[in-house]
Amino acid sequence: MSEHGRRAQDAEDAGGTTGRPPAGGRTDPATEAFVAHRNLLFTVAYEMLGSAADAEDVLQETWLRWAGVDLGTVRNERAYLVRITTRQALTRLRTLGRRKESYVGTWLPEPLLTTPDVAEDVELADSVSMAMLLVLETLTPTERAVFVLREVFDVEYDEIAEAVGKSAAAVRQIAHRARAHVAARRPRGGASPAETRDALQAFQQAVETGDLQGFLDILAPDVVLLGDGGGVRQAVLRPVVGADKVGRLLAAGLGRVTAASLRPAQVNACPALVLRIDGAVDTVVAVRIDDGRVSGLYAVRNPEKLAHMGRETTLRR
Template identity: 80%
Template sequence: MDSDRSERTHTQDTAGQRTDGGRADPATEAFVAHRNLLFTVAYEMLGSAADAEDVLQETWLRWADVDLGTVRDPRAYLVRITTRQTLTRLRTLGRRKESYVGTWLPEPLLTAPDVAEDVELADSVSMAMLMVMETLTPSERAVFVLRDVFAFDYDEIADAVGKSPAAVRQIAHRARSHVAARRPRGAVSATETREALDAFRRAVATGDVQGLLDILAPDAVLLGDGGGVKQAILRPVVGAGKVARLLIGGLSRVTGLSLRTAQVNARPALVIRVDDEIETVMAVRIDDGLITGLYAVRNPEKLSHMQQETTLRR
């Protein structure tokens, strides 16, 4: 982990090189200008901020060797490099997930309020949508993200994923249908999410089982991710009654506990602290006014991006 962090820091330092005139060189300027976009592309496909940062490192190394005189559109070119590196990373991530202890959940991000103002972007980076993305193949993820979230044309996407425009259109149609069948039913505003989460928080904090049952859908599912480092449920818990009893029974025994809301992945989520240290980030999925999914991330390696806001851009 320390070597990875130092490499990422080195990449950021390298990308800050300046010419003798005091300005960054053209390659650096272009990379820095689009860095938040590139991170967002990689993160949406990977569900991992750490892996997205590694992808950006690889993107920079390749971009630094490009003859800029041959580049018509730096944004499209950089996205193409990032997409190819992300597809390679997805294969590695897939192997890691096979040996992962318990359920693998996306890495939560503390996001700035302005991310929620872009409704489409906010929806695409929500934990619920990232879980839907997990059900797509790597190619489907890339095509869906580039087309439906970032509005790249089919020719540009074809260059990025190494397929023909006709094949990309077919993949886009298949991915769109797949996502539509699994995404939350109907748009949910931040206000609705916050109200449901506040009711959930009050019920858990006071041990109000009935209050919790009132906000949970009958078929609510709780998923936990401890990564084999922190204690967490290893299999999904299904059913409002089981979820309510597990949460209230487990949290009632913890001393020094605090439950606060925060903007996580552009949606209100619950941050659970013990003695002021983040122990769990719990995001929710809401359908028809009720909580249908609870995603409890406890793996400490996935909580580092909860210390400061991450900027996401389209």
């Protein structure tokens, strides 16, 4: 087997985005470096794309390019790998943009069942939340790459410039513009752990009972419900706004929900409810809570976006 082929096999043995060491002890410096940074690279790609499936494809493309690099010319392996990943994600992001133009209904990010430690990193948790990923969708591809690399991963401007093919001065201007854009649209408020726990429990009880008053008591007056069925499963096609409209819609449409089929979870480092029907994940509802009330609901039903709900995903900065 060629050196390139052996490295590719080592990468396959490394086990997806989990960062497990290659099986059988077969390893080399290139494989070790890639595996060591794999969770970071996946997180970079996911934050740029909002799609775990596309992020994994980007990692495969990153590996293929990394496997052919002369490591003797690499001063900083982390920076080099992030640069490759960013370039591949930018290419994929532009393709996704065209795909989203024909998407049926609202496009929502692919939900991830995240490990508990992600929520403990406040900045990382905020950056992968459904609400923030939707804000990032309003940036241009280059603005999104610059914002993610600088604000989330604290990459130096010179390194970002190499990744996006701009001068450092241009990157600083793009970062300033993107930062202002995000600040104007960033969700406000927040909730303490106790408020989050109590609000999620109250919302889950309302879902299980279908009690309209229970919804009205826990929903914020300006709550927004977004649904993503991808044209395959039934979902609201446009945002539903206001406690009365959202409450009535939920109360009328929850006939198949039972306490046994609904479970709380951490999705994208935020509270969520996962509905299973006949043992399979049917709907993931990420819940945004501000000041003790539910202010945002992001219901993903598109089966193609539920593949990562079977196991926890480790995200890293």
